[in-house]
Amino acid sequence: MELTTDVLVVGGGLGGVAAALAAVRLGQRVVLTESTDWLGGQLTSQLVPPDEHPWIEEYAAPGYSELRRRIRDYYRRNYPLRPEVAADPLLDPGRGVVSRFCHEPRVAAAVLEEMLAPWRASGHLTVHLEHEPIAAHTGGDEIDAVTLRDLRSGNELTVSAAYVVDATELGDLVELAGVEHVVGAESRATTGELHAPEVADPLDQQAFSSCFALEHRPGEDHTIDRPAGYAHWHDHIAPFWPGPQLSWEDVVPVTLERREWRLFEANPDRLAPFSLWRYRRILASSNFLDGAIPDVTVVNWPQLDYWEQPLVGAADPAAALAASRDLSLSFLYWMQTEGGYPGLRLRPDVTGTADGLAKAPYIRESRRIQAEFTVLEQHVGVEARPDGSGSEVFADSVGLGRYRIDLHPSTAGRSYVDIEAYPFQIPLGALIPVRVDNLLPANKNIGTTHITNGCYRLHPVEWSIGEAVGALVSFCLTNGLSPRKVRNDPNHLADYQRLLTNELGVRLAWPDEIRTHRD
Structure with missing residues (x-):
């Protein structure tokens, strides 16, 4: 079976869903695929309640705010809540410690389907669950098509697209398409980061978990x-x-x-x-x-x-x-x-499984593209920026995030690396591969290091990355531009950032009092 579309998004986690929604809302036709039978990735199939920052109610990406609001409304419509709980605008179903908003994965999966439903009905969005990528067909510096296998039937589906988004949990397309990338930890000599190991080690990756x-x-x-x-x-x-x-x-x-x-x-x-x-x-x-x-x-x-x-x-x-x-x-x-x-x-x-374990393992670290710009500890780490000036201000910002640099014990035998980070921006340069023109990352596979992946890997940041990518491919298709051209031409960059802010409501900068905030 073969399909042709404007945008192919491989991976239905939060970044993939956000990319698909942004692209269809801006007029593109999208095919979205996911290897499990639930959309949502770490929020659903991996069984991880959202890890969020203190300003999430005001400064979340617009689509992420909509997701949170719809989840709360789902509980109000369907569950026997105590009246004062239902009336609370900040309803928290689980009252957990890790977040102000802990809820069931299947509710999030249902709400994500609800958000996509009108676009599927219109034919602008096609979703293929339980499909995994098995091959990427390339020509020069572009990906022409991706072949996926239906995990239920074994049948193969090849999708041709003008733009391909790798929103997989491990950067599968980056590997299949031969996109230049990094695995594991870079050396301190390479990145200059305070907490990087002395010697690079591709097997130095954060632990994963079966929840x-x-x-x-x-x-x-x-x-x-x-x-x-x-x-x-x-x-x-x-x-x-x-x-x-x-x-x-x-x-x-x-x-x-x-x-x-x-x-x-x-x-x-x-x-x-x-x-x-x-x-x-x-x-x-x-x-x-x-x-x-x-x-x-x-x-x-x-x-x-x-x-x-x-x-x-x-x-x-x-x-x-x-x-x-x-x-x-x-x-x-x-x-x-x-x-x-x-x-x-x-x-x-x-x-949603027979054995009680999550459908998929909780992934903390992925292959990462070699990007036009790589976010280093020196850009976001408090200890690495001792003047107290807050995080680096990026002229090509496409969104916001905040989390500690939180690295779990690694497969190279290192214990935790948990250090303070400032609220940060997501630079467009970290989303653009150094060579390939029409593949963009929308998960943990962006241009971070082993160290900075520790603060760019959480739920709201992944959504913001996906939303920015979906808007970028739409902007490029509408204007006949490449992502690289958009980033490196001040006029095109300004137009794209206006699209993010005016059409999608994305915030591109923290107020200084938040950008310089410390725990």
Whole structure:
């Protein structure tokens, strides 16, 4: 089967959906593909509630704000909320700690489908779920078409497009199309970054995690079968970790001090000030009339971080994924047995899977394009900008973001790298490959380093990247320009930025009092 379209977006995570929505709203025809059966990526199929900054209610990208508003309205329409909860404009279904807005993944998936529905009905947008890319067909410095395999039937679909957006979780098209890219950690000599390792290492990638959802039924026994690799995870100790991962212990990411958590209450020790249960709770029973709905929490804790081998560049990525899933089930089994909580019960209905684990692993790091401009720690890191002037101001800004530089333990045996970063801008130069003309990244595959990926990888930033990319390809198609020409011609750049601000409502700069803000 063959299709031709204006824009092909491969990968239906937040960046891919945002790119598709921006492009169709600006008049383009779009084909959007996704390897799972849910759109939303880290928000849905990976089971990760949104990680957001303190100014998200006012400074989120317009489409991301719409997504959050629609999710809240979904709960108001369909759930037995207590009246004061339903009336709260900042309704938070889970009352978790990681975010002011924790909710179920399937609700987000339903809302994303709702946002796309009119464009699908009009024929401007075609969506192919459960399709993975298997080949990119190139000619010179352009991608002519991408072939995808239907994971249900095995049939192949080839899509030709004027522009191709790689919104996959691991930068799959970057690899398939031979786009110049970086994997793992750059050396300090290459980037000049304070926290870069001395030696470059492509296998130095952040751990990934296979998350799951739980409820607790005291007095019942829901203990799962003992996983095959339980003995390994029970006894093995990584050199940089305080003990086996199957425990309540981890380390403080900033100081690397050992700390001990409790499942249902805070540890009086200042290092674990809240319960693990509350950390990523997505349903809080106290929100609902008569306790009609139980507490449900997402387990995405350091105990699940799989760091023995990466997914990119590993000898056997399938084996790495299987080992990650085995680690996650082993930790659940440990909590139910030695941990003393047999009433912990998997919620496969929440994850949309048979085994109760997320549809896809939570990916923190991807292949990254070699871009016209690379964001360095020196542009956003507080320690790397000791004059207190805030983050670098980029003339080619296409959006905003804010998060700490948060690197989880890596597959090269490094522990956390968790350092303060200023609120930052997304520069257009980081979205443009050094050579290829019609492929653009819209996930964690932009022109960052191993270090700065740690603050550009979260939910609202990914959406903003996708929204900027969708608008850019539309602007280029309408005006007969290339992305490179847009960035490097001041007049074209100004026109494109006006499109972002006037047509889509995107903010391009932080107020100085926020740009210079420190934790």
